[in-house]
Amino acid sequence: MRIKKEMHHIHDKSYKDLFSNKELLVDMIQNFVKSSWIKEIKKDNIELVNKSYILSDYEELESDIVYKATIDGREVIFYILLEFQSYVDYSMPIRLFLYMSEIWREVLKNTKQAEVKSKEFRLPAIVPLVLYNGEYKWTVEKKFKNIINKSELFGNNIIDFEYILIDINKYEKEELMELKNLVSAVFLLDQKVDIEEFISRVKDIAIDFNNLTEEQKMMLRHWLRVTLSDELKGNLGEKIEDILIAKKEEVNRMTSNISKTIKETFAKTREEGMEKGIEEGIEKGIEKARQKDVEIVLKLLTKKFGALDDVLKKKIEKLDSDKLSSIIENILDIESLQEVIKSI
Template sequence: MNLKKDKNNIHDKSYKDLYSNSEVFLDLVKGMLKAPWAKDLKSEDLILTDKSYIASDYEEQESDIVYRATINGTEVIFYILLEFQSSIDYRMPLRLLFYICEILREYSKNQKHKPYNKNLKIPAVIPIVLYNGKIPWDVPTNFKDIIYNSDIFGNNIIDFKYDLFDVNNKFSKEDLLKSKSMTSAIFLLDQKIDALEFLERIKSITLFFNNLNEKEMQVLKHWIKNSIEMPLADEAIKILNSERKDVETMVANNAFILTESLEKAEEKGIEKGIEKVALEMIKDGVNAETIMKFTKLSKENIEELRRSIKH
């Protein structure tokens, strides 16, 4: 059973929507990144920029979000790259450098920087990569690590570090359950899991993520609706909306129905495979008795398959 909607739908409808919400983005950098500079950041300080820096070659597997903010009087730009390809791009540090340069080039142009301005300052650009592929991300996170013999050049070469959120490999289920934050709930549901495990995690979020307010729950439901295939998405939202006393029963009932559906689908797949073998044998001129012996199909089934070939 396919749990997730197709990748284009995911990056267009769910993650971009999700982290375009300043409160959700704030939860990401304060709750999950735990960067010291983020402790004084407030959602009202964040301004979403309606601009993308993704090259046309990457639009199918990526999306990006840009925030501007002021932290204690210091201007900062957050560049979030949402990476949804199953294969890893080892050019990432280089590509991030290009994006950072383009952001700062545009900033300087808009600020009309003059060559004689001794007080010229530019904002910090914080690059963040959010990756939900199955293969563990092993691309260097420091730019200098992709430069030949970088250690011999010391501080004479450019360097920066991007923060990485590897949804499937960096966060264990146990750690995400302990966190009980908006982002940890999303990561729990977005990891590569089957439908039964998805329902178990919905149960855990409903029962134990009591600190999520109504607005955050609405954001979570919206993400589920955009990311998860029906009817599983509908059932998940019903569980999230239910009374605590009803959660266990609802999950158990859904799990039973789901297990039955999977078993039927498996049986159907086996039947189709047997029919395919029988069709090939008919085409090869094998007689009905031999086909019955090898496939265990009835004579009526074989005659029906024979008629389907003629039509």
Template sequence: MKGSPGPPHHPHDKGYRQLLSDKRVFLELLKTFVRETWVEAIDENDLILVNKSYVLQDFSEKEADVVYRLKIKDKSVIFYILLELQSTVDYLIPFRLLLYMVEIWREIYNNTPQNERESKNFRLPPIVPAVLYNGAGPWTAALSFKEMLDSYQDFSGHLLDFHYLLFDVNRYSEEELIKAANVIASIFLLDRRMRSEELVGRLQRLAGVLKRLTPDEFRHFTTWLKNVVKPRMPGDFSAKIDGILDATNPWEVERMIYNLELTLEEMQRQALLKGEMKGRMEGRMEGKMEGKIEVAKNLLQLGIEIDKIAWATGLAPDEIAALKKQLEQ
């Protein structure tokens, strides 16, 4: 088991870690997407972020996690959110969640005085596991642990089981996300599968929501954009994106979107220009090679030795030998 989280393996990890480390945003996630009565009773002041990762070394390159403890009177509930930000579904998710939950319980057991944990009143805290998934394809892994057990139907009532919450970014509709009008829903809308040229259009649809965010909420939003959008940009444009986002306040959203649009258009023009220049260079190189091959063929027909032709044209001797075989056929 790891201590404090190591460097994230994916830009989204850092973005979502920072985002959900704010308990207001975490509570927003639950209250926006979990339709259960117990969610409404949660108070932000009772949430405590656990600054520790329970992802095991075996899976440390696959995912990151966020853990919260909810203190209610003398009891506590633990929320365990696994960030499954891969392009494909991992069907071992229920098993991996179980391993992480056991690690949490093991730590609590080991940190409880022996006389307390051996008391008949000792109870482990309930853990509510959840998965945040942003893959393009549908989530097809089992949603309960028992489904991973062979012949589980034959032993109903005797097997360990749990259901986890699933936050599937690409399955929420655009209308639902815009209607939610908060930070986490806005980020889910931007994180849905899209081409780079669609970014500005989605920001424009979110403009009304973004203008109503508090400065702190808006900073969460722009930080997420930096962590996820910037790595896709060339160095010069990455710095420009930084400048645009750092200089923007919620009431200046339209100006931010306009400046981002101009920057992205400039980046596309430069990419197109580079592509055209590369095509021309490749065409010239191809023309030069065709010219060398033609000269080599003429020299072969005159009976010139392969080594001398290689010296004259710069072609490799084996290339010239292959040309000679073609001419002799």
């Protein structure tokens, strides 16, 4: 049973909604990025840029979020590309390079030429991040230089940068449980796990994530609602969502009931599938036997009366098993093809 929807645009929208909240963005950077500059990023010096830089070639694949921060009087732009494909995309460094170029192009377009030409002018720093939740290991080069042919010949004379990868599935459950914030809760529920483990994680979050505000619980509930698979939609999906906002004394009872319902549903689905398989198997067996009878009838008639015309062959190929059996049983008594034609 699929727990999460595979469609990238669902995750696209849900993650963009979440990380358009700058507090969550800062929490993610502080907890999942290991760089010295993260201590400079605070909720009061970061701002969401209300502009998209997605290129037309990739607009169906991803959603971008751009933040800018002011550090020591200098502007730093964080470009976040949310990547939700189930397969690894080796063009990522190229795509990021194009996005960064577009951002700088926008900066230059809105800056006076005299200022651009001055000795003091500096482009804003851009830190590209890739948030990845795919099933397979991310094996794409992180350094741009490594995808340039014969880059070793040119050393520092060619452009280079390294993007930051946040791979949701590489974090251990215990590591995420220890953080107890909204970002780690989302990562816990978006990892590839079976249905029983998924329900267990919803329960653990409801009981142990005491730092979540009511607003954050509702944000998590909404995220869960739009990303649950079709199998868990409807009444069952609502019950799963309700665990997140239930009183702690009710959580164990609710998860127990949901687990029981899922097991019963799975057992029923499996039983129905087996019955369907048996029925399909019987039908295939009957059709196979009928086709064998068609071959026998055609051979017997050809041997007794010579070559058959195509019209008669097609009629015989459409006969049911009873009529085919009748011809086989009475083949010695049949004196002409006209008798066969009349009988079918």
